[in-house]
Amino acid sequence: xxYIEIVHDGLWKNNVSLVQLIGLCPLLAVxxxxxxxxxxxxxxxxxxxxxxxxxxxxxxxxxxxxxxPIFVLIIASFVTITEMIMKAFYYDLYLIxxxxxxxxxxxxxVIGRAExxxxxxxxxxxxxxxxxxxxxxxxxxxxxxxxxELLGYGTxxxxxxxxxxxxxxxxxxxxxSDYQGFLLAILPPGAFFGLxxxxxxxNWLDKxxxxxKSIVPLYSY
Amino acid sequence: xxxxxxxxSAIMLALFAITGAGLVSLTHSHTEQQIKLNEQAALxxxxxxxVIPNQYDNKLFTDTLTVTNDTLLGSDExxxxxRARKQGKPVAAVLTAIAPDGYNGRILLxxxxxxxxxxxxxxxxxxxxxxxLGDGIEIRKSDxxxxxxxxxLTTLSKDLWKVKxxxxxxxxFSGATITPRAVVKAVYNTLIYYQQHRDQIFAVKPTxxxx
Numbered sequence: 001x002x003y004i005e006i007v008h009d010g011l012w013k014n015n016v017s018l019v020q021l022i023g024l025c026p027l028l029a030v031x032x033x034x035x036x037x038x039x040x041x042x043x044x045x046x047x048x049x050x051x052x053x054x055x056x057x058x059x060x061x062x063x064x065x066x067x068x069p070i071f072v073l074i075i076a077s078f079v080t081i082t083e084m085i086m087k088a089f090y091y092d093l094y095l096i097x098x099x100x101x102x103x104x105x106x107x108x109x110v111i112g113r114a115e116x117x118x119x120x121x122x123x124x125x126x127x128x129x130x131x132x133x134x135x136x137x138x139x140x141x142x143x144x145x146x147x148x149e150l151l152g153y154g155t156x157x158x159x160x161x162x163x164x165x166x167x168x169x170x171x172x173x174x175x176x177s178d179y180q181g182f183l184l185a186i187l188p189p190g191a192f193f194g195l196x197x198x199x200x201x202x203n204w205l206d207k208x209x210x211x212x213k214s215i216v217p218l219y220s221y
Numbered sequence: 222x223x224x225x226x227x228x229x230s231a232i233m234l235a236l237f238a239i240t241g242a243g244l245v246s247l248t249h250s251h252t253e254q255q256i257k258l259n260e261q262a263a264l265x266x267x268x269x270x271x272v273i274p275n276q277y278d279n280k281l282f283t284d285t286l287t288v289t290n291d292t293l294l295g296s297d298e299x300x301x302x303x304r305a306r307k308q309g310k311p312v313a314a315v316l317t318a319i320a321p322d323g324y325n326g327r328i329l330l331x332x333x334x335x336x337x338x339x340x341x342x343x344x345x346x347x348x349x350x351x352x353x354l355g356d357g358i359e360i361r362k363s364d365x366x367x368x369x370x371x372x373x374l375t376t377l378s379k380d381l382w383k384v385k386x387x388x389x390x391x392x393x394f395s396g397a398t399i400t401p402r403a404v405v406k407a408v409y410n411t412l413i414y415y416q417q418h419r420d421q422i423f424a425v426k427p428t429x430x431x432x
Contacts, residue, residue, distance in 0.1 A: 066230045070237050077241035081248045088252035091259035183354065 001121075003128055010132025017140040017195070018202045022108040026100045027141060028191040032152065035159050037145025038138065039097050043082055045134025047104055048113060050078045052130030055118040062119075071114045072105075079105045093163055109137060144194045152186035154179030268303060270360075271333030271342040272313045277305035281315075286425045293414035295319035295407055296327070302422055311336050311423040316415065317346075320407035324399040325349040328358070332411045338419070339373040342366075343408055348400075355400035365392060365401070374412050382409040 014020060017027055023044075031037040054074050062070050083101045086094045094101075104110060113133055118126040146156055154176035160168040184190050261282065268281055284306070287299035294300045296319040303315040313335045320328040328348040333341035343366050345358050357363040368391055383389025384402050393401050415422070 061233075063226070063230050063233060066234050069234060073234075073237050073241045077245055080245050084245075084248050084252045084256070088255035088259065091256075091263065095263075183351075187351075 001125065003125075006125060006128045007132050010129060010134075011136045011139065012202075015136040015140065015202070016109040016133055017137055018199050020109065020112070022112060023110075023137065024195075026103045026107060027137075027144070028188060028195065029103075030097060030100050031141055031145040031148055031191055031194070032186050033149040033158055034142055034145040034156055035163055036096055037141035037143075039093050039163055040100055041134070041138025041141040043086065043097065043101060044104055044107065044110070044137055045131065047075070047078050047082055048110055048134040048137075049127060049130035051075045051110055051114055052118040052126040053123055054078075055114045056121060056123040056126035059119045067119060068111075068115070071111055071119075075110050075114070076105050090163070092161075096159075109133060140195075140198060143198055144191065147194045147197075148185045148190050150175060151182045152184075152190065153181055267331060267344050267346065268315055268333075270344060271315050271331060272305045277307050277312050279304070279306045281305050284427050286422070286427060288418070288422075290414055293410040293417075295321045295410070304423060306423075313341060314415065314422055316411050318407050318411045318414075320403040322399075322406070323348060323350055323403045324355050324397065325351065328400070328403060328407070330404065330407060332408055334373075334412065334415050336419075337373070338412060338416055339371055339376070340369045340408065340412070343369045343404075345404070350400045351397065354394060354397040357394045357397070358400060358404055365394070366404075368392065369408055374409075374416060379409075382406075 010016075016023055026040055026044075030040045051071070051074055055071060058070075079102065082104075083094075086097075086101065113129060117129045121129070149158065150156060154174065156173045156175060157168075157171040160171040164171070185194070265282060272281065281303050284304045285301050286304070287301050288294070289297060289299045291297040294316070298319075300317045300319070302317070304311065305313040305315075313333060315331055315333045318330055318332055320330065326349055328350065329346045331344045331346055333343070335341055344360060345366065348356070348358065350356050350358065357365050360366055377390060380388060381390045382405060384391045384393040384398060384405055386393050386398055387402065389405065391401060391405050
């Protein structure tokens with residue numbers, strides 16, 4: 001196993017949302033705008049890293065039979081702590097993402113990485129895996145949020161101030177001015193359509209890459 | 222042998238539970254104060270959008286009472302009223318009310334009224350209306366809610382306290398009439414409540430806030 005493999009796994013080949021298709025509940029619920037997606041992505045990434053590192057550190061002392069309850073305990077503690085910190089220091093963001101933060105506890109990607117990866121690998125690999133799985137998840141959240149916001153409201157980066165402070169207000173880009181809005185994109189079905197399109201795009205890119213690869217040896221003969 | 226293993230597991234689990242709970246309560250004690258401040262600041266921000274801060278000199282935040290009136294305030298739960306006074310004289314009140322008949326359930330709103338009974342402003346605190354259609358009642362999304370400013374039971378007769386489709390003066394949204402209709406009705410009812418209970422509202426001693 002190399003770092004490059006872990007990075008490739010997390011971001012692309014084994015992407016939490018596009019390939020493993022887990023943790024969809026928060027993914028579909030919060031991605032009505034790009035900033036919402038980014039906010040949940042960052043929170044999930046932090047928790048993935050914290051839980052992966054901790055679980056990797058304690059993996060040798062935890063008896064096999066009780067590893068799952070202990071993983072759940074650790075993840076639940078981290079999520080609760082994250083929620084409190086967010087409520088204390090990013091209150092506006094908390095108002096939007098608040099109800100989804102506790103959902104991270106049941107986000108299968110966190111316990112999934114704990115069980116599949118962190119409990120079997122040294123801490124440096126576990127850290128990179130958490131980071132990269134988180135990035136992969138955030139990437140999809142941002143793409144989906146951006147897609148839905150663009151179609152639904154005709155803007156990008158709206159309400160950036162809730163994450164980056166008042167100065168970020170001018171980050172908002174109005175792509176189509178005088179846009180009537182496209183309700184379906186903002187409603188939950190829009191999330192399913194959007195995710196479906198993103199998965200199709202990924203599969204198409206993979207297929208294209210595979211075709212290219214298989215062509216290359218032909219020429220080399 | 223098995224017994225020993227079980228004991229070891231139990232102790233392990235307990236240790237992790239204690240550590241986890243310890244970390245959570247440590248964070249809680251460090252953030253509790255800030256969270257409380259944030260919640261108050263958020264409410265105060267809304268309140269001062271309704272009653273301009275230099276018009277009163279009491280503590281709007283603690284000079285409250287709770288009342289219950291399910292026909293006019295929309296719920297059988299106790300609702301908070303914030304009272305603004307200057308040098309002891311009543312200036313304005315901000316009433317919490319519920320529009321029970323929104324498209325997607327209840328809409329929680331704050332209605333600011335001056336002593337004479339004119340609307341100083343209305344704000345939506347919580348709702349589940351359809352994004353993109355009914356959520357125009359939010360000040361972040363549109364300025365529709367400002368249409369209530371300066372209105373009162375005397376500026377508009379009962380029949381005009383309605384959305385345009387029902388023959389009133391308030392705009393509806395294209396594709397969403399139910400939401401604005403519910404809000405208009407709730408504001409109207411709140412004003413009626415205020416008119417009927419004004420003297421009581423300002424006379425009653427502040428309700429002690431339970432922690």
